[in-house]
Amino acid sequence: MTTCSAPGKVYLFGEHAVVYGEPAVPCAIERRARVTAEPREDGRVRVEAPDLSLDGFTVTWDDSADERPDLDVPTPLVEAGMGYVNEAVAQARDAADAPEVGFDITVESTIPLGAGLGSSAAVTVAGIDAGTRSLGVELSTEEIADRAYRAEYEVQDGQASRADTFCSAMGGAVRVEGEDRRTIDAPPLPFVIGYDGGAGDTGELVAGVRALREEYGFAADTIGAIGDVVRRGTEVLRGSEPNGGADEELLAELGRLMDFDHGLLAALGVSSRSLDAMVWAARDADAYGAKLTGAGGGGCIVALDDTEATETALDYTPGCETAFRAELATEGVRVEGA
Ligand SMILES: Nc1ncnc2c1ncn2[C@@H]1O[C@H](COP(=O)(O)OP(=O)(O)O)[C@@H](O)[C@H]1O
Ligand SMILES: C[C@@](O)(CCOP(=O)(O)O)CC(=O)O
Ligand SMILES: [Mg+2]
Secondary structure (H helix, E strand, O other): OEEEEEEEEEEEEOOOHHHHOOOEEEEEEEEEEEEEEEEEOOOOEEEEEEEEEEOOEEEEEEOOOOOOOOOOOOHHHHHHHHHHHHHHHHHHHHHOOOOOOEEEEEEEEOOOOOOOOOHHHHHHHHHHHHHHHHOOOOOOHHHHHHHHHHHHHHHOOOOOOOHHHHHHHHOOEEEEEOOEEEEEOOOOOOEEEEEOOOOOOHHHHHHHHHHHHHHOHHHHHHHHHHHHHHHHHHHHHHOOOOOOOOOHHHHHHHHHHHHHHHHHHHHOOOOOHHHHHHHHHHHHOOOOEEEEOOOOOOOEEEEEOOOOHHHHHHHOOOOOOEEEEEOEOOOOOEEEEO
């Protein structure tokens, strides 16, 4: 039996545009998904995913014997819920050259689902590492990231960037631009997260942006403008002292860029009333900047504030279910125990 964990992430900037080859800077945060894998001789896959509740049901499923979770919810919803774990299992089987092997899998996570904090990437990355290690195969972190990307690409119908999975596998702050992916130095940034308790469907939101981009030249320009924001942000980070604290001027400039990015994402139709309300609450509380994180539609915003003001303001914002601080996770995927 092997347990591995991998962190979630926030986007400092660049989500959505990264799908079309623009750069993005996600940062891993100390909220992790833990996946335990135990090989089974009989080829069956049994999954316990207590955090995965669909319309109030907790899901346990078995991928063989034509069994699907016996739930009174539409099949596509169930399939969507199972997709990432199933693809992680497929990647682990492939990597270990054990196409027939079965697994008992348990998933536990402190990353809210579908909220823009990269729960899918964390579960996929940790699942591939746990699955292969339980078969005595140790993949490099790069290969785990690559296989997790392929898994997300499958589940999201060919619409995924390498950003989330690379960030979750490597930890820290990363910059991803098409095939080019690297870890970058970043000072400790005072992230505050607001969560509206809701979720957005990543595949659907990405498809919506794609349709806008195909229909309107100015939507394509908006995506290019997000890329410009990220290029500017990368320069700002490059000039920072990685081990020193983040100074006021640096935070102010990053915050302005986050604000700009949120405006561009809103223009692309991926914000929502509650995300906007939380962004404005953070700005009114004098956060350096605030934006939605991830696919949008509902879920989380991320703000930069080194005081208590934003967290307190979010606590009193209608539409915000909970607010919390998030530390940069310097460690990516790791073994939790054998
Ligand atoms: N704890 C978990 N257990 C099982 N599956 C999970 C868990 N967390 C996330 N997932 C998978 O990830 C999906 C959510 O991913 P996604 O829509 O990309 O949003 P995000 O990555 O922003 O959280 C869920 O529908 C489920 O398939
Ligand atoms: C919208 C996108 O840029 C990020 C999605 O992040 P999340 O799954 O909402 O955490 C999609 C992608 O990069 O694959
Ligand atoms: Mg995701």
